[in-house]
Amino acid sequence: MSSSNNNIAISVRKISKEYQIYGKPIDRLKQSLSFGEKKYYREFNALNDISFDVKKGQTFGIVGQNGSGKSTLLQMLADTLTPTEGEVIVNGRVAALLELGSGFNPEYTGRENVYLNGSILGVSKEEMDIRFAEIEQFADIGDFIDQPVKTYSSGMYVRLAFAVAINVDADILIVDEALAVGDMFFQIKCYKKIDEFRNQGKTILLVTHDLGSVIKYCDNVLVLNQGNSLGIYPAKEAVDIYKKVVVNLHKGKEGIIETTSTSHKEWKDFYPLNAEMLNYGNDSAEIIDYGIFDDYKELTSAINKDVSCTIKMRVQFKETIENPIFAYTIKDLKGTEITGTNTMIENASSKEVKAGQIIEVSFEQQVTLQGGNYLLSFGCTGFQKGEFVVYHRLYDVIAFQVVSSKNTVGFFDPNSKVEITTK
Structure with missing residues (x-):
């Protein structure tokens, strides 16, 4: 999971992930006893031959519909899942906010989970002692910091998880839709912190259905569809391609419409x-x-x-x-x-x-x-x-x-023309 290339934060080379899907629990036992002579499962390819590089300091986006392989890919980048084929090379410490429920032990208190996450990421207890006050202040969950995580709301969970991720001196921050759970003011605080993270030259991987955030923050974007890469593009172009994918109108090479549906008459x-x-x-x-x-x-x-x-x-x-x-x-x-x-x-x-x-x-x-x-x-x-x-x-x-890459207050943008003068 490491490399000597000083310019590359993440290098993904021809990775694929295949799962064995069993129709009934007994089929798994039958498979173990068949010694490979018969298949009691069907193969499902969550990812197929994906390759890309993320340069240090980039904000790299990944977009795709549900089931396109985004979460599978992120778990490989966070080293919590092993590819069936291919290689993932990461330079630097990774802090990941993946789907809710991962990363924290629900039986432990918030405080205990903060130190647990720090130790997993290689941060000493002495360092976490120094960082804890800032983590607690950012999470802003009050006395719940000393309650078991299983008692947390989804918003409280995300607050604490994000607070830990941005305060463990990570080189690479992976965010998977987590910020969509928090309230508006917490999201503003998080995005301000992400701006600070970018200004420090850190690397960010952002997976979100908020296409405005993709355009605003991402340098380059990988578009996934049903486990396949449709390419890496500048943010605006990637969003336009993704919009066509959603309605099965993406044109691949030679102008052929790539779609899972056979025909659309209406x-x-x-x-x-x-x-x-x-x-x-x-x-x-x-x-x-x-x-x-x-x-x-x-x-x-x-x-x-x-x-x-x-x-x-x-x-x-x-x-x-x-x-x-x-x-x-x-x-x-x-x-x-x-x-x-x-x-x-x-x-x-x-x-x-x-x-x-x-x-x-x-x-x-x-x-x-x-x-x-x-x-x-x-x-x-x-x-x-x-x-x-x-x-x-x-x-x-x-x-x-x-x-939209700019949201004002309320339902509509008044499209104000602002002028500031010194008198």
């Missing part, structure tokens, strides 16, 4: 189905298709802030309807309605729509939402004999992300 096929979506109406019309298109007119589930996008819906009418109203609504993950509009508000009338007709509606606008995750809903409604009628509604049907 926009909605590009999006994961939300089992919790609300679907109702009087069946006079049906929303048959929908999607979000970026400024390149391509389907996406991630929109860059301050860039135009188009929200589209297609509605098929089963009855003739006078002046139907088409609408969309955006909510945050807590269910709060953030914004939305409809064709009546926008003074766009479709007049009479005949039974059997399909109407396509496009809402094009600039995105000023803060970076984060949101839910999109669609509706087709109207008035009949003065009464409001819902023909069809699909609530929370698309999950999407707004990508």
